[in-house]
Amino acid sequence: MGRIVNATYMTLDGDITNMQNWHFTYLGEQAHAAVKAQLAASDALIMGRKTYDGFSQAWPQLPKDEVSDRMNTIDKYVVSTTLKDPEWTGSKVISENVVDEIRALKERTAGDILQYGFGDVTRLLLDNGLLDELRVWLHPVLSGNATPDQLLYRETGQKTFTLNGTEVHDTGMIILSYTPAQ
Template identity: 45%
Template sequence: MNDTSGRKVVASTYVSLDGVIANPHLWMLSYMTEEGQRYALEQLFDSDALLLGRETYEGFAQAWPNMPRDEAGFADRMNSLPKYVVSTTLQRADWHNSAILAGDVVKEVAELKRQPGKDILMYGFGRLARTLLKNDLIDELRFWVHPVLVGQGRVDNGDLLFRDGGRGNLRLAGQTVLDSGVVILRYQPAGR
């Protein structure tokens, strides 16, 4: 997945066919097969840092430190990677190896991208992802499209993928069809 053109921000998120991204644990778990786990593991190990919005960070910080160690090393990797959480309200970031980015997110993420290293992986697609996309700081979007219609989701509270008229031209950089029916669509900004 990783090439030699420099450090990239990769945004990876689960989405239903009807565009819902909220509470994926309620609708995506039955689609997570061994093949999907391998892809997720490869994606994680192609990265050497996590970039997270506050809500995603808080959920992960509560869950991941308590995850049992697994043979593949996914939990150990999640817990050991440097984590950058973008927030103007979070007072502390206690999850191991976490730092709060509370300043100008565009400048701070641009600086992270200039540093040597592997990909910077971002889970979820909220305000942070939309800000980075608008400022040309996301190099690849990975949408894990699940063959399920959740049937509910509100635009006003962040349940849907593009809830505020997100705009931008993207080009399909690749796709992977998993045996579960999940399709991972990889998009890059069209200008690249």
Template identity: 35%
Template sequence: MRKLIMWNVMTLDGYFEGNQNWDLSFHGTVYGEELEKLSIEQLNAADCIIFGRVTYEGMAAYWTPEQGEVADLMNSIPKIVISKTLKTADWNNTTLISGNAAAEIKKLKEQGGKDMYVFGSANLSETFINEDLFDEYRICIAPVLLGSGQPLFKQGIAPKNLSLVSSQQLTTGGVILKYSK
């Protein structure tokens, strides 16, 4: 069975973006050779990346013109966008799912294969948390106190007890935490 893995960068005080969509300036505090290497490893270990609509649109706009190994992987890997409002998904190798997201992801997990990742997509992640679909949470903590913004884990999510799999300190001051259920 495939694993569904959440990958996100968040601030020490729990925000995955600032007060505006795509306010991700704090990502620069942790990005470096180590996160680039991890990004390549994760993309090579994945069958697909899953996005909600807002994250999909932002990622497509960012990665389509980019160059380099990470960009090549992002642009070529199969992608799934979950949206009830999108009519088409034009980023290379993208499948649009407009039905029951949890049911569709359960089917994909049962098919077996390589890992599936959810990048960003806090609203979609909330659905997957509440449906108990994530097998692993990979969170990079940026050494930043943002003070306000969009929290990664919102009030009202289903409680979960997790087990720490590993922690890795980055030379940039960030920490990557891996938890499994």
């Protein structure tokens, strides 16, 4: 059975969306190795429509390398009621019975199912006990320009987590690994 692993890149002030302004400064050799290992352990990606729209435009345009090749060939599942005909190779849409479909995906997947970002799909996973691990890639920077809808925080019920481990990088970035508490 597969595990759903969320990887969220975040600044100290909670910005999870303006990565072009702060992420790449901290993407050193250790982070690149962590990205490759995370992708290698994954048999599929799951994402919402916004992530799909951004990724499907960017990843096919990037130069071929181990990471971009994996992103472009891995099975992708998009939770969306509006996307009908995804063009990115290997993409399938989940539009009905989403929770049941994701449960079935976990059952038929051997490796991890990787999810990037923290939005409506992540909250759905948490609310239904489907998220197995949350990895916060904490960047040592205050973005200073995120709007409330670009922050990790949203009004929602309280969720608690158990710390699994930390990975500290030379750039100051820390990957915090958590399991939702039962």
